[in-house]
Amino acid sequence: MNNFQFYNPARIIFGKDTEKDVASYVKKYGKKVLLHYGGGSIKQSGLYDVIIQNLHDNQVDFVELGGVVPNPVLSKVEEGIDVCRKENVDFILAVGGGSVIDTAKAFAIGVKSNLNVWDYYYDNSNVIVDALNIGCVLTIAAAGSESSPASVITDESSQLKRYVNSEHIIPKFAILNPELTSTLPPYQTACGASDILAHLFERYFSPTEHVDLTDRLLEAAISTILKFAPIAYNEPNNYEARAEIMWCGTVAHNNILSTGRQTDWASHNIEHEISGIYDLAHGAGLSIIFPAWMKYVYKEQINKFVQLARRVFNIKDDSLNKELVVNTLIIKIENWYKSINLPIRLSEIDIDDQNFELMSKKALDGRESLGALKKLNSSDVFKIYELAL
Ligand code: NZQ
Numbered sequence: 606m607n608n609f610q611f612y613n614p615a616r617i618i619f620g621k622d623t624e625k626d627v628a629s630y631v632k633k634y635g636k637k638v639l640l641h642y643g644g645g646s647i648k649q650s651g652l653y654d655v656i657i658q659n660l661h662d663n664q665v666d667f668v669e670l671g672g673v674v675p676n677p678v679l680s681k682v683e684e685g686i687d688v689c690r691k692e693n694v695d696f697i698l699a700v701g702g703g704s705v706i707d708t709a710k711a712f713a714i715g716v717k718s719n720l721n722v723w724d725y726y727y728d729n730s731n732v733i734v735d736a737l738n739i740g741c742v743l744t745i746a747a748a749g750s751e752s753s754p755a756s757v758i759t760d761e762s763s764q765l766k767r768y769v770n771s772e773h774i775i776p777k778f779a780i781l782n783p784e785l786t787s788t789l790p791p792y793q794t795a796c797g798a799s800d801i802l803a804h805l806f807e808r809y810f811s812p813t814e815h816v817d818l819t820d821r822l823l824e825a826a827i828s829t830i831l832k833f834a835p836i837a838y839n840e841p842n843n844y845e846a847r848a849e850i851m852w853c854g855t856v857a858h859n860n861i862l863s864t865g866r867q868t869d870w871a872s873h874n875i876e877h878e879i880s881g882i883y884d885l886a887h888g889a890g891l892s893i894i895f896p897a898w899m900k901y902v903y904k905e906q907i908n909k910f911v912q913l914a915r916r917v918f919n920i921k922d923d924s925l926n927k928e929l930v931v932n933t934l935i936i937k938i939e940n941w942y943k944s945i946n947l948p949i950r951l952s953e954i955d956i957d958d959q960n961f962e963l964m965s966k967k968a969l970d971g972r973e974s975l976g977a978l979k980k981l982n983s984s985d986v987f988k989i990y991e992l993a994l
Pocket residue numbers: 642643644645646647650673674675676677701702703704705707744745746747748749750753754755756757785786787788789790793796797800858873887
């Protein structure tokens with residue numbers, strides 16, 4: 606196990622009706638609040654009215670900015686920074702999914718900085734030293750942004766999708782009511798589950814040895830997603846399934862499961878080129894890239910793949926050699942994605958190889974390699990895109 610520090614200040618407020626008390630948390634941090642949301646789902650579900658009512662009832666002074674699109678874009682970030690400055694906003698309440706929360710994080714960075722906000726995303730050597738406080742009401746279990754130190758934004762002019770990481774942008778609080786996710790279209794439920802599973806895989810497939818506790822915690826979380834995502838997909842109002850998935854999504858990405866181990870993230874970087882160019886849901890990109898990445902890298906650490914196969918996927922047949930165990934594992938993972946109607950090949954969603962060369966260069970983004978389990982150069986990434994076709 607490696608040395609580590611773990612710090613996550615996000616207060617998690619979990620359960621039914623918790624959003625009805627949002628103003629009491631907001632008032633701890635802000636006097637002038639920006640209420641920030643996406644394309645309209647919170648208005649359709651009635652959540653918007655609940656929040657507005659609670660802010661009014663508690664005399665919270667706020668302004669609003671909606672209109673975030675999935676795979677959120679830089680132009681919206683610039684608009685939000687202007688609003689925050691003009692209105693002297695000192696706290697941002699993000700109500701929505703990863704795209705809304707990530708945009709709020711970008712406002713929070715931009716307002717406190719003299720640099721152009723994109724400079725932080727484009728060049729991670731620019732260190733974030735301060736940010737406005739933010740809090741959130743989560744409406745989709747997926748990205749884990751509700752308690753992660755990350756934000757992912759796309760510059761639509763260059764189609765570059767890039768991230769920042771800073772403890773300054775971890776939300777102060779995250780309200781998680783699983784009932785709020787019952788209005789999700791099945792496709793978004795599936796994409797969210799795929800992202801959560803990917804966050805667990807990125808941590809599980811680590812070159813670090815002697816991390817048995819986190820291996821087993823990860824296996825428990827992986828089993829939970831495998832079991833409950835198909836239930837929520839088929840029964841949107843199943844509270845217990847929604848609750849398991851929502852808490853799993855937070856635990857999968859608040860970094861407790863990264864403690865003491867190297868993590869991989871090659872698949873995320875490889876996927877971001879797809880959703881950055883083709884505006885595909887991140888989770889649908891991951892259901893395509895992860896099996897391809899596994900096929901390409903498993904020989905580097907075959908025992909870890911076999912461990913997952915035996916402990917979580919119940920592949921116990923002693924007559925199978927390790928190669929066959931891993932092949933069976935990857936087929937089972939692909940079948941699980943298919944069971945919730947996610948794509949597992951680029952060709953299924955009409956993406957061909959025309960941008961592979963460009964994407965495999967952009968994925969490296971000036972770095973020598975991607976990933977930890979196997980260090981991938983751009984020709985490796987190209988081959989993974991080919992395996993994903
Ligand atoms: O915009 P609205 O109308 O709210 O609709 C959204 C959106 O169309 C809809 N939705 C959300 N909650 C709903 C709902 N519809 C009905 N009922 C509800 N309760 O779902 C759609 C997708 O929302 P989005 O916020 O885009 O989803 P997600 O949470 O998956 O976020 C994806 C973004 O997060 C980034 C991804 O790359 C992508 O840009 N990520 C952020 C991370 C982080 N900050 O730590 C890590 C992740 O790996 C990921 O990269």
